[in-house]
Amino acid sequence: MKLALITDIHANREAFEACLEQAHLHGADRIALLGDFVGYGADPGWVVTRVQDLVSQGAIAVRGNHDEAVVQGPGPNLIEEARRAIAWTREQLSPEQLTFLSALPYRVEDSGCLFVHANAHAPSGWEYILGRTEAVRSMHATDCRHTFCGHVHQPMLYHMSSTGKIADFTPVPGVAVPVPAHRQWLAIPGSAGQPRDGNPAACWAMFDDARHTLTFHRVPYDLETTSAKIVAAGLPRSLADRLHEGY
Template identity: 85%
Template sequence: MKLALITDIHANREAFEAVLEQAHLHGAERIALLGDFVGYGADPAWVVERVQDLVAQGAIAVRGNHDDAIVLGPSPNLVEDARRAIAWTREQLSPAQIEFLASLPYKVEDSGCLFVHANAHAPTGWEYITGRSEAVRSMHATDCRHTFCGHVHHPTLYHMSSTGKIADFKPVPGVAVPVPGHRQWLAIPGSTGQPRDGNPAACWAMFDNARATLTFHRVPYDHETTGAKIVAAGLPRTLATRLVDGT
């Protein structure tokens, strides 16, 4: 089965639409949504509604820290721009949409894979996986051979051998990477709605469990329209300008 991995949409309709279209063209049979559907962007209601539709059709979805902030209130760790976006977003969502976000689990295990927003060892602690030590801690917390995470806004792939040797590398878009089950893998597809690796193109990845391959993808989208919506909504202008250079 071909599984599309999409995360950190952040209320960016144009990026989400572009990624869903490309995932369909690449033959995705199921979708896994790894959280942070809202925050930063100007189309939270549309994005949440689309996520609801996809879940109704069989998609996997987990809750991210920005989704959590809508339900429980922003944590002290959120920067001021993010807090302002959360306050604005709450006013755009219906009670049913907020209830939907509240119903999402923090992690899902399915077919030997773990799906979680931040990490496997403390899914509600929102610790970032920024290097090998955090990746090892996460992989030690699960028996699943493949873990798929969001939270970090640039694509990375970690793997650990049966002897505990850890390695990582930056994937090349469009190139299938073998991810056999005799190793443990932790993949971060990168952000669909707010990439931060210097490339403004939206991120997503495709896991083919029949072939045991993982392919990372980048999709250009109309980020100028997205940015204009953010400014028109009265959200911080920095949330629009960072889409241009992917930072």
């Protein structure tokens, strides 16, 4: 089975559509959505509806911190720009969409894989995996051989041997990486809707569980339309500007 991994869409319709189209072209059999469907962008209603449709068709979806914030109110760690976007987003969503977001699980285990937004050891605490220390802690918290996370807007792959040796590397887009089950793996596909690694192209990844490979992808999308929508909605202009630089 080929599983497309998409995360941190952040209400960016154009980026989400581009990722879904490319995933289809690459033969994805199923989709896993790793949270943060809303926040920052100007199309939260469309994105949530699309996520609902995909879940009804068998997609996996987990809760992100921005999804939780729009339902429960922003936590103390969200910056002012994010808070403004969350307040605006809440006004754009229907009661049904808010209920859908509030019902999303923090983590899902399926076919020996773990899907979570932030980490495996405390998924509702929203701690970032910024290096090997956090990655090890997360991998120690699950028996799954493959963990897929969002939250960090930069693609990264960690692996741990049976002896506990940890390594990491930044993947090259389009190059299949062997991810055999005799090691433990933690993969961060990067953000579809707001990349922060200096490359504005949307991120997604494909896990092939038959071949035990993981391929990270980048796909360009209509940045001009996306950023214009953000400005037109009255959201902070900085949220539009940063998309062009990928930061």
